[in-house]
Structures are given as C-alpha cells and as structure tokens.
Amino acid sequence: MFKVPDHQVAGHMAGAGALGPLVDDSGHFYKPLQSGERGTHEVAFYTSFSTDTRVPDQIRKFFPAFHGTRDLEASDGSGMHPHLVLEDIVSSRINPSILDIKIGSSTWYPEASEAYISKCLEKDRETCSLTLGFRISGLQFYGSKETGFWKPDRKSVNSFTHDDVRSALRKFVSSNSPTNSDIEPDCSYASIIYGGPDGILAQLLELKSWFEDQTIFHFYSCSVMMVYDKESILKGENPNPQIKLVDFAHVTEGKGVIDHNFLGGLCSLIKFISDVVTDPNK
Amino acid sequence: MFKVPDHQVAGHMAGAGALGPLVDDSGHFYKPLQSGERGTHEVAFYTSFSTDTRVPDQIRKFFPAFHGTRDLEASDGSGMHPHLVLEDIVSSRINPSILDIKIGSSTWYPEASEAYISKCLEKDRETCSLTLGFRISGLQFYGSKETGFWKPDRKSVNSFTHDDVRSALRKFVSSNSPTNSDIEPDCSYASIIYGGPDGILAQLLELKSWFEDQTIFHFYSCSVMMVYDKESILKGENPNPQIKLVDFAHVTEGKGVIDHNFLGGLCSLIKFISDVVTDPNK
Numbered sequence: 001m002f003k004v005p006d007h008q009v010a011g012h013m014a015g016a017g018a019l020g021p022l023v024d025d026s027g028h029f030y031k032p033l034q035s036g037e038r039g040t041h042e043v044a045f046y047t048s049f050s051t052d053t054r055v056p057d058q059i060r061k062f063f064p065a066f067h068g069t070r071d072l073e074a075s076d077g078s079g080m081h082p083h084l085v086l087e088d089i090v091s092s093r094i095n096p097s098i099l100d101i102k103i104g105s106s107t108w109y110p111e112a113s114e115a116y117i118s119k120c121l122e123k124d125r126e127t128c129s130l131t132l133g134f135r136i137s138g139l140q141f142y143g144s145k146e147t148g149f150w151k152p153d154r155k156s157v158n159s160f161t162h163d164d165v166r167s168a169l170r171k172f173v174s175s176n177s178p179t180n181s182d183i184e185p186d187c188s189y190a191s192i193i194y195g196g197p198d199g200i201l202a203q204l205l206e207l208k209s210w211f212e213d214q215t216i217f218h219f220y221s222c223s224v225m226m227v228y229d230k231e232s233i234l235k236g237e238n239p240n241p242q243i244k245l246v247d248f249a250h251v252t253e254g255k256g257v258i259d260h261n262f263l264g265g266l267c268s269l270i271k272f273i274s275d276v277v278t279d280p281n282k
Numbered sequence: 283m284f285k286v287p288d289h290q291v292a293g294h295m296a297g298a299g300a301l302g303p304l305v306d307d308s309g310h311f312y313k314p315l316q317s318g319e320r321g322t323h324e325v326a327f328y329t330s331f332s333t334d335t336r337v338p339d340q341i342r343k344f345f346p347a348f349h350g351t352r353d354l355e356a357s358d359g360s361g362m363h364p365h366l367v368l369e370d371i372v373s374s375r376i377n378p379s380i381l382d383i384k385i386g387s388s389t390w391y392p393e394a395s396e397a398y399i400s401k402c403l404e405k406d407r408e409t410c411s412l413t414l415g416f417r418i419s420g421l422q423f424y425g426s427k428e429t430g431f432w433k434p435d436r437k438s439v440n441s442f443t444h445d446d447v448r449s450a451l452r453k454f455v456s457s458n459s460p461t462n463s464d465i466e467p468d469c470s471y472a473s474i475i476y477g478g479p480d481g482i483l484a485q486l487l488e489l490k491s492w493f494e495d496q497t498i499f500h501f502y503s504c505s506v507m508m509v510y511d512k513e514s515i516l517k518g519e520n521p522n523p524q525i526k527l528v529d530f531a532h533v534t535e536g537k538g539v540i541d542h543n544f545l546g547g548l549c550s551l552i553k554f555i556s557d558v559v560t561d562p563n564k
Contacts, residue, residue, distance in 0.1 A: 105388070105542060110412050130392050133542035162539070212549055257444070258553045260387060260415035264546025267494055271540045 002030065004075065007090045009151070010100040010138030010223065011247070014075035022075055022083070027091040029064070030072055030083040038249035039082070043069055045217075045248040046084060052216065059210045062203070063245050064089060089244050090227060095149075099172055099226045100138040100246075103265040105130050107221040109252045120221075127158055128165055132272075133265030136160055137223060141171055141178040142230045150178035169272055170280075172226070187280035193228050193241045195277045200226050203243045204270050211263040218259040220250040224269070284312065286357065289372045291433070292382040292420030292505065293529070296357035304357055304365070311346070311370035312354055314363050320531035321364070325351055327499075327530040328366060334498065341492045344485070345527050346371060371526050372509060377431075381454055381508040382420040382528075385547040387412050389503040391534045402503075409440055410447055414554075415547030418442055419505060423453055423460040424512045432460035451554055452562075454508070469562035475510050475523045477559045482508055485525045486552050493545040500541040502532040506551070 002022040004014045014020025022030040033039030046066040049055065065087035074081035090096045107129060108120035127135040140151040150171070160168065167185065171178045173193045174185035194201045228241040275282070284304040286296045296302025304312040315321030328348040331337065347369035356363035372378045389411060390402035409417040422433040432453070442450065449467065453460045455475045456467035476483045510523040557564070
C-alpha cells in the first residue's frame, strides 16, 4: 500500500536503510517528520497555515493540501514514525518533468544559531543562492520513451553555475533531448509551459503579488516546485504546468515585515523565466 | 565660495579636521573621493551610469546629476583633494525634511574580502538591515520655527528598532512636533507626501519596476534619500517630495542577474510606506 515515490528530485530519499517519504495510491504523500525542531516546526506551519483565514484561496492552491499527521512504519525499517500527510503533487502524472528551486539568497533566518548560520551561509555562497537569489536543488526532465529522464545527481546540481541554471531553465521547456549536452535546447514549449494565462510565469507572478503584501510568514529554505507533463503535449492534451511551494521546516513569523529574502529571489527567478519566454532562441 | 552643507544627515561630515563634502552656491555638491578603491569605484560608477543609454530617462531622474571630478582644497585642511561634482539635491530647499535609507538586507557584495564581509554582516545583523531589508542611516525632520529640526545622532539612529523605524516613517509626514516623543505622529501629510501621482510612493514604485528588470548594476550599500519641504505645505506651495539614490562606492556589475538584494529591501520599504498611507491613524 505504501511505496517509495517514483518522482522525488530533492530532499531525503527513502531506501536501503534511509528514512524518506512514502506515497499511497490515493494521492497522499507521507513525509517523515524531521528530527528535533524541524519536524515540529513543519507540522506547526502546516497546521497554522491550513487554518489561517488571511491566506487567499488563489494562494492556498500553491501549497500542498495538508491532512494532518499519521504514524507509519518508517521506510528505513526503524519502526513506527510520525509522518505529515500531504497531497502527492505528482500522483496523477505519468512522466512529469520537475524542477525544485530553493528560493532566497539566504537560507538561514536571523534567529538561528551561529553554527547553523555559518553552515547555511557557506552553502549559499558555494551555490548560486547568494548571487542568483535562488538555487536549483533538484530536477528530472523527461526526454522520450527512448532516453527516459535526465536526472543529474545532487552533487552535480549543487555545483551548477549561472550558465547551467540558465540552460536548465531552457531545457525544462525544450522538445529535444535534455540528456544530450551537445544539442542546443529549442525552448519549443516555452510559450505553453512558462507563458500563457495558466502558465508557470503567471502563477509565479500571482505568488509574487502576495509576497509583496503578506507579513505573516517568512519562508526560509523553502522551494518552488515546477511540474508539467511533456507527453501530454505530444498527445494534444493539457500538460498542466503547475507550481507548488514545499519544505516548511524553517518558516518563521513575519512580525509585520514582508519576506524580502524570498521575494527578491522570486523576482530573480521570474526574470530568468521571462527571458526564456521573451527570447526563446537566444 | 565653498561651504559645509547645511543639511547632511549621513556619511562623512566635513568640519574640525574632518574630510567631508562641500557645496557651492550654484547647486553643486562636492563629495571628496573616498580612499582606496571606494573613491575610484564611485567615479567609475557615475561615469558609466551617466553615459549608459540603457538607463531610461524616468529612472535617471532618481540619481544626482554628475559633472565629473574636480580637485579642491579639502575641508580638513589637508590640501588639494579630488571631489566628485554632483547635483546638490537640497540646494533649492530652505528647511528640508530628509530621510536617508540604506537599502538591502545585505550591504556586502559576494566578491568582497572576508574581513569586509564579516564587518558588514555584523552591522547588518545589529541594525535593522537583515530583518527589514533596509535601515535608516540618517534623518532630519523639520518641526517648526520654534522647535527647528529633529536630528538624532548617528548612534541613536543605528540602534533604531522596528518600532522606531515605523514611527520615524510616520513622523516624517506628520504636522506635529517630531522632537516630542510623547506626541503621537498625526501623519497629516501622508497623502500628499507619500501618496498621490507625484508622491514618494509613486516614485519608489517606478524605481521598483526598473529593478525588476535591470541586470546592469547591483547597488550594495546604496541609499534612497527622501526629501520634502514642510514649510511649503503651510504656505500652500508644492512641498516637492522627491527620492534620490546616493552612495555608489559599492556598486558591482549585474552580470545578467537582477539586484534581488536591493529589490527585496525596496519592496519592504514600499510596504512600510503603503501601510502609513493606507492607515495613517494606526
């Protein structure tokens, strides 16, 4: 009944003695509570967010639905472990292309311990976070039945340069093979996946408007996941491009101030994606 | 012919053996080149910016006009010293109210030396920069002929809390005495100074649009100055609210990425000011 997800691209992964998320066949995603404060923090966020009437419905749709917590047999065989019960974002998709982008030039929050700040700051400086305001933390791009997915390992993704990020954002919406680095991405799907009234750019802009105003939460170390179905395009069906925010173990109270760290990074990502839509042949 | 400016609120100030800016009576502001790279950096920025055709005219007006450099007798009596020749922003004003706000949660740039980063990061954490995305670095608010200016010293301004910042942004547009801390600021002038088609908010929003798109410059440790004439309101004249960007010793190349650090902080400031306009009685 519970199984390891087919399409996870970032975060702790279940398997061979490792604690990771599970899914069922009715569209639920079971995320094991992280140890210490992180787990309790994330439960507290979901609980508070899901009942906060200040969050508009058009923004709520960008977050996974939350169905409480549940004790389950852990994927690492260590016995019962509490899990968050969330919406499985990709359950209805066959071969989804996925980009997981951690937003914010800073992944640490001002009240964190010195040790935690140092560790995060070092990683923010090593990766693109500090300079771009976001970093790609995982991806899988579907090519075709023949080539399958392009899914570089975590180490490669962490060492992405600015050019690699730009290239990945182009490959994500290209019809040609993402696995072959000799082929220039054609960005054929930029206008239907990024562009248009229901495209990813429109969704990111809606999220941006909220972040310009909301002072309830600050989303440190949180990701925007972007998903669509490449095969649907070939079949003439709706590829259903969608964004979802995930990972809330480091959300803090806004205390009357906007989340300028998240907003700045989001605007940077929006600019990168706009560039692809405006000039797909560049 | 050259004299110490009447209305400087931040930065190095001339006087008693100290090197600081001078003004003349034809509207020029002479800023001594800072030592080492800072001075040459700031000249390079003004030179490059003033001839960059990618900068739209409606944005250029937010920067002081630049008239090259000139060797002048330094204010500290040390002999000839090169100065930037800039537009004197307040020369035409009698008793201007001024707010100098350093924008960005981070005042250091990624390529800076470790020593410089540590020093800035410490100050960003001690002041409001890190949490608000901006900090007030100087101010003078005109009260009346009787009370004159409220001009807290640098140390007091640096120790402003979130509440102090919110209060200062209210006092700036209030008719009642800024010097008396027992009087609740009335925000009577919020709608004419912050609001309206030519108000400070409209100008900040125009600047914001440019920052959402421009990838030419990153403005680390740069300030937005906000100025207007309170006495003009009483005389029924235009108080002429105006914003200007100042201090470009730490501008770096954008390299195709937006300045998400400045933009995030600017959006936070905009939200604070919008709150005053929307709810002046709060």
